[in-house]
Amino acid sequence: MYLPDFEYFAPDSIGEACQLLSQFGAKAKLISGGTDVLVKMKNELLAPEVLVSIKNLEELKKIEYVPGKGVVIGARAKHNDLVYSELLAKRYPSIPGAAKQMAHNQIRNSGTVGGNIVNAVPSADLPPILIALSATVHIVGAKGSRSLALEDVFTGPNTTCLAPDEIITEVIIPDQKMTGSTYMKFGLRAAGALAVAGVAAAVWVENGVMKDARIVMSAVGPTPMRAKKAEDFLKGKKITDELLAEAGKKAAEECKPIDDYRASAEYRRNLVSVFTKRSLRKAIDEGHV
């Protein structure tokens, strides 16, 4: 119920942050918005002796378009920064569309993109749409930096491939051929509920034919999951309602849901089937929404 005692650092540079993280090793925890870290600490699931905050790293807050690179979203951009971003509203409204479905206003005003990724819960709402849009992440560590496809970051529930001294600095959405994308979340109430299942779809449609599709499912596996069989099935086919329904069925077969107190695995499979079909239809008909 109460936060344990800890030492607190808020460095001014990424280098310093990485250095602190590597210096304190397992004793340290990086904190961004704190909406996951502080909750875990209060619930005694986490007891770091040192918190390293990245709140002073102004350069991680940007959302901008870099020609040749794509849309760059800083890891410290808050959910509401996505919701109110003019750039995203113009290019990929499906990203603010997903951010809007998260949590409550208070949490959207403090939770960040980087935190949502690295917290790595299967029900996280941002990764599906970002992965559907082929996002990569840039990672800086004490020993250097690297870039990675976002979908390769996740290794299991609550785990990623990041080393403890590595920091995600930005998420990059490359320029793309996808003509539409959307994320549909199914929670048990209209706001402030985690996804029981969610599906993000991105489609490249030309003349009524599905040239390419990416389908990413949340809360139905250990990590955000691509429905690759469904994607392959769709490729090159003429778009019909039956086709999309069939893709939904394939996605439902691919997902790996569990029973928990929110819903049964069987029901989650049904949701995946329904929302794959619906999100594909929406992305096909309405573009990036």
Added chain:
Amino acid sequence: MSIKHQMSIEGNDLRLDFDKEYTQIGKSVPRIDGVEKATGAGKYAGDLKFPNMLYGKILYSPHAHAKILSIDTSEAEKIPGVKAVLTSKDVPDMKYGISPARWDENIFCIDKARYVGDKIAGVACIDEETCYKAMKAIKVEYEVLPTVLDYRHAMDEGMPLVHDNYPRNINTEIHQDFGDVEQAFKDAYHVREDVFTGTRAYQNPIERHSNVCIWKDDKLTIYPSSQSPHYFQYYVAREFGLKMGQVRIVLPLIGGGFGGKLEPSGLEFVGSVLSKVTGRPVMMSYDRLEMFQHNRGRHQGTYRIKTGVDKNGKILGCHTYFLLDGGAYTGLGIATAYYSGALLPLTYEFDNYKFDGYRIATNLPACGAHRGHGAPQPKYAFESHLDNIAKDLGIDPLDIRLINARKPNTTTVNGFGIQSCELTACLDRIAELSDWREKKKKGLPQGRGIGIATGSFVSGAGYPIYRNDWPSASCMIRVNEDGTSATLYSMSADLGQGSSTILCQMAAEAMGYKYENMKIVCGDTETAPLDFGAYASRQTLFSGWAAKRAGEKIKKDILETAAFMMGLPNEDMDLDCVDGVIFSKSRPKVKVTTFEEAAARYFKLKGPLVGTGVYTVHRTGGYHKGAPVGTSPAYSFGVQAAEMEVDEETGKLTCLNFWDVHDCGQVINPTLVKGQIHGALYMGIGESIFEQVQFDDKGKIVNGSMGGYLMPTALDMPSNVINETVESYEPVAPWGVKECGEGSTNPTMGAFRNAIADAVGANVTSLPLNPEHVWRAIQEKKAKDKK
């Protein structure tokens, strides 16, 4: 009856019109506590601070069923800032509860813990953070015992016992039999049996349970978050062997109770002893999870109902068999068990009724009184069952209710006397508002349905919770010396429902005074006379009688003084006082005087102007076992209808339109009535669709938080809610009032379930009506249709 008076003041042309029958009631005056609550200035128990105050916590059992082998507090006592540590050895071992035969709870567990959350030890420290550290340092050795978690199997051979004195884990067994049900089934044209199941819900009031205890010398003062100062005074005095006069209960503002704050929470007992041993005030509170564990929320049950009807759907007889999951202790749950069957015959008239009920002990948190006490889940089952019968017979659900609807001046099969009852008017009006007939004729679009259900509730319980022969309610009004204000002293409890406001309205009306000039001291046992507090929807009628009578006493004194001042005889009730103005009815030219002047004069001549009022319920109910439960001077009635859209692929529900028409007698404050009905709908929607306290296989709550226990948000409320009241006057009540706080919770779940059935033809038989349950029912129906 309208008293339309015209008068001139001092030959002036100023004329006062009393167009309305009443000047203080029947109006949506602003809440008396509105500003302090809205600005945050008001103090709830958790806001209180006293010099030298300590903070206390209760260590609870992490096991659902475990023998306590040893408790070692030595490490905890060494922690700086820890001022006291208590275990069962340090507190009285007298069992407490509500009904003497089932006093089964101890301040701290003595031999074993019976649910995750059962109370083991207490600590008092300089701050709450230290309390958590101290609790961690207390070493308790447990021997974990096999558990009873599923009430449906708790009676089975070989199951462990939660309490040794409840064989087969039967906490309460009820068998009531009126008329001849078997014969009724034989005579019936159609007999149908259905089984429905409910789920555990928790009241989850926004304000956490807190209290401050100050035990100094031989006086114990407690500021609790409680629904009844009197019962708390009684429980606490009894537990510690004190005289009632040695215990003072003072209510701060209360942030919701809904039944959950009527029983002792344990905090007041532990806090009292901690205060006694430390000699300092002690603030105790539950965190959110601890609130869920303490519980006293809705019993979940299995409801088997068999009903026989004639060709027209007229009910001939009904047999109910209810199995309730009571949890680890009894508390108010004994009343719940009786209520569950007793209130069922209220809305419909039939002559043969049999009720078999079992309340089962399990190793889960204890259940108790939760808005609508015992009635809502059985009502959900019965209203669903009735729709099934209507469907079997091809009768419109509205018609089967009209055919059976209770009429005024009738007696229920189990002996409850009903005077006012406008159920038929409610049904007729809701049919109009919802366009029911038209919708039934034309049909609604695919996936849309409309459902209806009725409800009724006591306007106060006929008998108190513990046996006593005190009057049911009393109060006192003292008019300030200069007559510019008057204070109502009442031991009622304003939990947010607005009782302080309406009691002041009622007092002012009776006095001939102005509501704006009223003050209230409510819930202080040292200044206000006895009233049993806020439960069973009693305060408008019960406390209202006391306020009215106290007000009339003041008015009598005022008019006597005024007659003297005006040089008039006060005979034949010629003088009257309305809205603060005293005038002669027969001599409109006589110069008027004011309440203020007369009151000031009274004080100068005779001393304090005080009026007291008292109300005792007339004897009600029959003579069978359990007859007192469900008795009341008057009953509210109501009907709700819901139009729902069902997403057939996901089972997701959207309530498009919601109607509520209520017979709550005369309305004292229309806005507060509306607030109650909207609040009941909010809770009703929560319990219907979202809320469910869930446990793991060890009996631990898995969703005991605001994020895990899903209560509806504003976005989940129907966008279109229409509520109305019908013309009604209850002869045994002050100004014809009745309750509307709990009765409005009764129809909601049934109305929703029936709307779903209408929309997609699926019979959802278990609560909550969440998307997965609805989806499953749709799958079942599809599978059946295929065959």
